[in-house]
Amino acid sequence: MESLKTIQEIKLSDYEYTLPDDRIAKFPLEKRDDSKLIQYKDGKISHHRFNELPGLVPSGSMLVFNNTKVIPARLIFQRDTGAKIEVFLLKPVSPSAVINEIMVQAGPVVWESMIGNLKKWKDNEILQGQVRINGQYCIISAQLIDRENKLVEMSWTGQDIPFVSIVEATGEVPLPPYLGRKATPEDKPRYQTVYSKMEGAVAAPTAGLHFTEEVLGKLKSNNVKEEFLTLHVGAGTFQPIKDETVTDHPMHSEQMVIDIDTVRNLTLHQDKIIAVGTTSMRTLESLYWFGVKILNSNETVFSIEKLFPYLEFDELPQRRESFEAVLGYMVEKGINEITGTTEIFIMPGYDFHVCDGLITNFHQPSSTLILLVAAFTKGKWRNIYSEALKKDYRFLSYGDSSILWKN
Template identity: 60%
Template sequence: MPIESVPKLKDYFYDLPDQFIAKHPLEFRDKSKLLHFENGKIKHEKFSNISGLIPANSHLVFNNTKVIPARLHFQKPTGAKIEIFLLNPILPATVIQLSMESTGPVTWKCMIGNLKRWKENEELSSQIVIDSVCYSLKAKLVNRENREVELSWSPDDKSFASIVEASGEVPLPPYLNRAAEDADKVRYQTVYSDKEGAVAAPTAGLHFTDQTLFDLKAKGISIEYLTLHTGAGTFQPIKHDNIIEHPMHSEQMVFTIENIVNLIAAKGNIIAVGTTSMRSLESLYWFGVNLLLGKSNEFHIEKLTPYQEYARLPNKEESLEAILQWMQANQLKQLMGSTEIFIFPGYEFKLCNGLVTNFHQPGSTLILLVAAFTHGKWREIYREALENNYRFLSYGDSSLLWNNKLD
């Protein structure tokens, strides 16, 4: 699937007045609007009715990552305030899940606010209380150039996840332009969130309630959960008109062997809930391609992997069967990997033909993904949403988009 003509970034901007950006969530998750796009036609629905728009025997795939309160605040004896934003773990493991479970010191690559006031190897401390027990949390800048911070705590009977949960602040997207509130700890989290590690919510899932999920299952729609830990890079703006020059962020993914078996068996629509689920599923396909071609058994999908020259590409079943056989041969119950996949117009979707997603920032990688999925109809969809007063971005309204829907 070579790149025939690279899209120009300037073609993927639109005017988004500030009043359309949802600064807070609605009182009830499922009362948001839902724009339904099918066969080139747009209809306006309520999100609570989404089960009525998805055929029975469809397969709905969710991202069950859980947002961690990734902003940690410290104050030096001089009064200088230092903010640490957790990005990626380094020690004792680079796997987010293992770092969050650790009860010993951990080292993370971070963004650091007021770095100029923090000397290398200088230790900062703060006090937190968990279940009436006082804990001392310490942060040491072990590598100033690479922004690497060692975090330790005592007593050490709690996991790093518990420490962060008690001491950190919810990392709201910068475009909300407000401080996190207590309510955000609940509302900037899906009701099915389970695996700690994201620093940004998979926002398409914020609309789902327990009742919505019940309605979907009652109709015979399969529910599947994978994990992609959304990184801060999801907010990184594209700065090059030649989009290929944009450095895509790498994000960690986890699939279970049951995921693979169920996806092979899925004969109806496969619908990704959110761009994170979409990127995960499409990355999974390309891992199967790499296995079949004998290229690599490392599950890491590079930015432009889909756009290389291939003599023949396998179908969905062939790719997934190759993964299943490889997992069985290696006695793996789960598959851990990472992806930098860049989906933009010209990409041919391999696993998914449905997408639930919010309305995204102008000129973003997510707009490019939506443009690819809707065969360039994104501008019409966004114009319609603006004309009908939809709420945009993370806490905004939703859309259900189809690409060759199966009845």
């Protein structure tokens, strides 16, 4: 494990590369699993199609998926003057900060938001819109209740209508800014994994976009186990690093939910664990560090700070021992699922305690995700990305895929 002093010497300029605009996939392929797939294993690179994935994952392995579901988080309201105000939902504040809870609220909710045209939205001004849900018309109202912190309160008419139905009926798909285009009707199903379930993400866990029911079926028939957890991907995932000393970057916090059956199965599993996406990897590694906290200090708040893994520890537990500690805590407290937050910043020097493999897309230059890939590939990311560029791979959210193995 690298010390804080060592990782503070990591420089952003070492993780830049040139990504031509025409290599950014602006639209999805017609068929999800037709995408290209590069494999990095034992220091060697090979090229495949994603529908060949079942032949690359050893029998007995476990794939861990993030089942978060993207909500249409971009809400557009119109002032009486005609000016449009955009409310981009970031994270819930009231009556709960837990995303899974606030999505089922049938009363007023408050969200921290990014607001387009903020200067034109006057204090105490209520913006309204109308939508038809389940055969009844609903009037949706939005009020800016805290300008400095960009807190927006939303309420609506109609009985027993949960907030998730409001955003589904009124919101637009929050496509990544680098696509440089507006969402189309096709994006609603395609910027979503086929196994998405838990509403609350404002960005898709894009590694999962390649999976089809056919690929999942072949993996199962090959005795590859699957587990699901939830990390609600936040807008911070697109925030570029601007500090040359990367540890100065304000790492975004994201909410995780893991149920006891998943923790139990992870604890018992002795073969390879493969994270489907960087979000699944960050959640799994965060779960490990929660076990460390329980073992070291009986701390039971599931919150992993940005640089916690780089502190000095006398001895660290094995994967199973750490997960056993989490499982024991959940059993003792009678808890069926745990909700936590993570700011974990995985960068070169990080020791991976859970994941043996990673399925992931190709990421932006100078991003936290490039640093994660660099850490997992022991610095070989540049060789992999150069090869992908040379072979006309498509990059970013709607782009092609990779499966990377721990050396």
